[in-house]
Amino acid sequence: TLDLLVHVNELAWSRVSAPGDLVKIGDTNDILVYKIEGTKISGSLKRLQPDSFLEAAKKYKPGMIVDNCTVQTLKEYGAFVEVAPGLVGLVHSSELDHLNKQVRPSSILAVSQKISCKILSLSTTDRKLSLSYKDCFESPWVSFQKNYTKDKIVKVKIKNKNDYAIYGYIDDTPIIGMLHVSNLVWDRTKAEEELAKFHKNDVIECKIYDIDATDTKVQLTKKHMQPSPYEWLKDK
Numbered sequence: 001t002l003d004l005l006v007h008v009n010e011l012a013w014s015r016v017s018a019p020g021d022l023v024k025i026g027d028t029n030d031i032l033v034y035k036i037e038g039t040k041i042s043g044s045l046k047r048l049q050p051d052s053f054l055e056a057a058k059k060y061k062p063g064m065i066v067d068n069c070t071v072q073t074l075k076e077y078g079a080f081v082e083v084a085p086g087l088v089g090l091v092h093s094s095e096l097d098h099l100n101k102q103v104r105p106s107s108i109l110a111v112s113q114k115i116s117c118k119i120l121s122l123s124t125t126d127r128k129l130s131l132s133y134k135d136c137f138e139s140p141w142v143s144f145q146k147n148y149t150k151d152k153i154v155k156v157k158i159k160n161k162n163d164y165a166i167y168g169y170i171d172d173t174p175i176i177g178m179l180h181v182s183n184l185v186w187d188r189t190k191a192e193e194e195l196a197k198f199h200k201n202d203v204i205e206c207k208i209y210d211i212d213a214t215d216t217k218v219q220l221t222k223k224h225m226q227p228s229p230y231e232w233l234k235d236k
Contacts, residue, residue, distance in 0.1 A: 004041035006031060013046050013053055014086055015072075052086025057124050059084070064119045065136055071113045079105045081117055081131055089129025091117060098139040099174060099216065109133070141216055144175050148218075150208055156220060158202045166198055170208075170218065177218035179206055186223050186230075 011022050022045075023029065031043040060066065060083065070082045078092040094101045096108050109115065118135040121128070148154070148170070156168035156177060166179040184194045198204065209221040 002041060004031065004033065004043040006043045006045055010042070010044040010046055013049065013051050015080070015088060053127050054124055056084040056087035057122055057129075060087070060119055060122060062119050062121055065116055066119065067116045068114050069117045069131075071109050071111055071115060074105045074109060074111060076104070079109050079133075081115065083117060083119075083129065083131070087129065089117070089119075089122075089131040091131045091133050095120070095130075095132040095134055098134050098137070098141065099176075140174050141213060144170075144173055145211070145213060148208060148211070150211060152208045153225070154206055154208060154220075156204050156206050158198060158200050158204065160200060161195070161198065163195075166195070166204075166220075168204070168220075170220075175218060177206070177208070177220040179204075179220040179222065183209060183219070183221035183223055186226070186228060 006019075008016050008019055011019060016022060029045060030048060031045060032047045033041060034044050034047060035042040066083050071079055072082050072088060073080045076093075078090050078095070080088055081091055082088045091105075091109075093103060093105055096105060097103045115133060116136040117131040117133060120130040120132050120135075122130075154170050154177075156166075156170055156179070158166055158168040159176060160167050164181050167176055168179070169175070170177050181191045181195050182188070184191050204222070205225070206220040206222055207225050208218060209224060210219040212218075
């Protein structure tokens with residue numbers, strides 16, 4: 001009697017959580033022997049079937065947006081999504097939300113949920129499919145940059161703060177701006193005292209000091225809404 005091993009990765013072309021999902025004790029199956037090393041024999045079930053990944057991949061190209069994809073599993077680093085039968089790809093956590101690259105996948109998606117995905121890359125050699133969820137929606141930055149520019153006065157609802165800055169939502173947008181302690185008042189000796197006056201959910205008026213679209217960051221200022229006390233030095 002010869003024993004051979006069919007590794008879990010050799011049971012099916014798709015991801016298999018446990019061997020018991022596909023085979024049972026006492027089953028009789030045709031097995032392809034693909035490697036013999038001494039007394040060790042390696043067999044495969046999946047190699048007797050067409051590679052569904054390769055077949056499905058023929059229909060899809062990078063840049064395509066595919067509707068009705070199914071979320072299969074959620075991990076800390078992203079979500080595995082089935083684009084077509086046998087074609088499963090990863091939506092990395094950085095591809096879930098335009099504004100938060102460290103978002104938890106479970107806070108946005110749910111298992112069995114139907115979503116749209118954009119194909120970022122597809123490698124039949126490595127059997128890897130990279131997907132994006134956020135690219136199926138317009139980034140809030142697009143409309144923000146159309147309506148907001150440097151020096152615009154805005155209302156900011158404070159989300160949180162620390163020892164050196166205040167963070168808050170700009171007007172009614174999901175964009176968060178940072179008001180550094182150095183931009184609170186011209187007199188730096190009073191900066192910490194001024195910072196202590198503000199609390200979560202307070203609404204304050206600020207001026208946009210800088211917009212960095214590349215890093216999606218907005219810096220705010222309060223002191224620049226007032227004339228600089230150092231202006232008189234220009235003529236001295």
